[in-house]
Amino acid sequence: MANKDLVQRDLKVVWHPFTQMKTARPPIPIVKGKGALVFDEDGKAYIDAIASWWLNTHGHGHPYIAEKIYQQALAIEHIIFADFTHHPAVELVERLLEKINGNQARAFFSDNGSTSIEVALKMCFQHWHNLDQPKTKIIAFENAYHGDTFGAMSVGARSAFSAPFAPFLFDVEFIEPPLPGNEQLAIDQMKKALESDDVAGFIYEPLIQGAGGMLMHDPKVLDTLIGLCKAKNVLCIADEVMVGFGRTGKFFGSHWMENQADIMCFSKGLTGGAMALAITTCTDQVFQAFYSSDKWKTLFHGHSFTGNPIACAAALASMDLFDRPETATSLLRIEKQHLEFKEKIKDHPLVTNLRHQGVILAFELQNEGDNSYFSSIRDEIWHFFIDRQIILRPLGNTIYINPPYCITETELNQVYQVIEDLLKHLQLR
Numbered sequence: 542m543a544n545k546d547l548v549q550r551d552l553k554v555v556w557h558p559f560t561q562m563k564t565a566r567p568p569i570p571i572v573k574g575k576g577a578l579v580f581d582e583d584g585k586a587y588i589d590a591i592a593s594w595w596l597n598t599h600g601h602g603h604p605y606i607a608e609k610i611y612q613q614a615l616a617i618e619h620i621i622f623a624d625f626t627h628h629p630a631v632e633l634v635e636r637l638l639e640k641i642n643g644n645q646a647r648a649f650f651s652d653n654g655s656t657s658i659e660v661a662l663k664m665c666f667q668h669w670h671n672l673d674q675p676k677t678k679i680i681a682f683e684n685a686y687h688g689d690t691f692g693a694m695s696v697g698a699r700s701a702f703s704a705p706f707a708p709f710l711f712d713v714e715f716i717e718p719p720l721p722g723n724e725q726l727a728i729d730q731m732k733k734a735l736e737s738d739d740v741a742g743f744i745y746e747p748l749i750q751g752a753g754g755m756l757m758h759d760p761k762v763l764d765t766l767i768g769l770c771k772a773k774n775v776l777c778i779a780d781e782v783m784v785g786f787g788r789t790g791k792f793f794g795s796h797w798m799e800n801q802a803d804i805m806c807f808s809k810g811l812t813g814g815a816m817a818l819a820i821t822t823c824t825d826q827v828f829q830a831f832y833s834s835d836k837w838k839t840l841f842h843g844h845s846f847t848g849n850p851i852a853c854a855a856a857l858a859s860m861d862l863f864d865r866p867e868t869a870t871s872l873l874r875i876e877k878q879h880l881e882f883k884e885k886i887k888d889h890p891l892v893t894n895l896r897h898q899g900v901i902l903a904f905e906l907q908n909e910g911d912n913s914y915f916s917s918i919r920d921e922i923w924h925f926f927i928d929r930q931i932i933l934r935p936l937g938n939t940i941y942i943n944p945p946y947c948i949t950e951t952e953l954n955q956v957y958q959v960i961e962d963l964l965k966h967l968q969l970r
């Protein structure tokens with residue numbers, strides 16, 4: 542009853558993301574989370590098989606993260622981050638740089654994936670501007686998604702999401718991503734794009750294009766593409782927002798490649814999914830283009846909540862949990878379960894392009910007709926899963942699992958079972 546009341550109140554005043562408010566089903570009110578489960582007011586449990594938009598790593602309502610957040614809120618909840626600093630921010634940057642274990646030397650805070658991309662793009666363009674070699678072009682992949690702010694939309698594939706804003710997006714050189722069968726085409730297109738001397742940067746999602754449909758790349762070819770950019774002095778921007786913090790089976794997607802990015806973007810799993818926080822890191826070489834007694838060379842960017850101490854404390858707590866051996870064990874166990882499930886459904890007539898990388902398993906549902914985000918098949922799949930208390934939000938006809946790492950063996954088997962039930966249901970009609 543109370544649930545119903547909350548839904549009615551929500552429907553009167555709230556505007557939900559990526560939601561056509563007129564046609565969408567009413568939202569499901571959630572009051573509690575534990576591990577991979579979230580509960581409504583009546584105690585009904587849902588398995589969060591997509592980690593609440595790929596954020597959650599160690600589980601919902603994690604007592605260790607909650608305690609650290611609480612302690613930090615009592616100590617200092619927020620302090621302006623220009624002219625001031627604090628322990629959680631500095632310690633977090635030190636630990637993040639240690640985890641990256643490569644060429645990154647400086648970290649700039651913001652609040653979410655999109656803003657981490659805006660910062661990266663500004664760093665990239667202004668780096669060249671400060672060196673008196675202004676360059677205007679970014680190379681990005683077709684199917685890319687880097688967020689919803691204007692810079693992030695500009696470097697993302699043009700789609701229904703960005704169509705109303707097309708006149709306001711800057712021009713980008715889109716090349717084919719190195720999907721299976723497309724490797725040489727991607728290399729050829731990159732070489733062609735690099736013939737211009739006006740290329741400032743190349744942005745990519747290391748190994749998996751998330752919102753583009755969980756499209757997986759061969760690390761060797763991506764490495765070659767990054768290498769081609771490096772040879773031309775083009776700044777490489779790794780968008781680790783989705784793939785970072787274990788999703789691909791290594792701590793960062795970039796760890797699959799030899800060639801390392803000049804700029805890296807982190808969010809989502811940075812705080813274990815508990816608080817809004819993002820970081821953009823860069824090499825010392827990029828930083829040096831800004832480090833000057835000339836104030837015009839300053840990176841003039843910042844947000845009210847830059848470096849929020851509570852969010853940093855959550856991120857530090859998440860780092861502690863990553864250092865516990867059980868997290869690595871869970872990652873391996875999820876991958877093993879995925880492999881077994883793949884074997885089980887690989888010959889199913891409705892399953893195409895079955896693939897997995899780390900904790901992510903994806904396939905396309907064989908379906909004649911519209912397979913877009915707006916298709917009826919997408920809605921049908923979503924409703925089938927949610928009616929069975931499994932949160933598996935498809936991308937068009939792409940069904941994927943990307944769970945919190947604490948999901949139990951039994952819970953993951955329940956997710957597989959519901960996918961098999963869907964396949965049976967669709968086959969029978």
Ligand SMILES: Cc1ncc(COP(=O)(O)O)c(C=O)c1O
Nearest residue numbers: 653654655686687688751782783
């Ligand atoms: C690869 C990638 N980059 C950037 C973003 C944008 O992040 P946010 O939604 O936090 O703005 C996303 C979001 O899904 C993403 O998957």
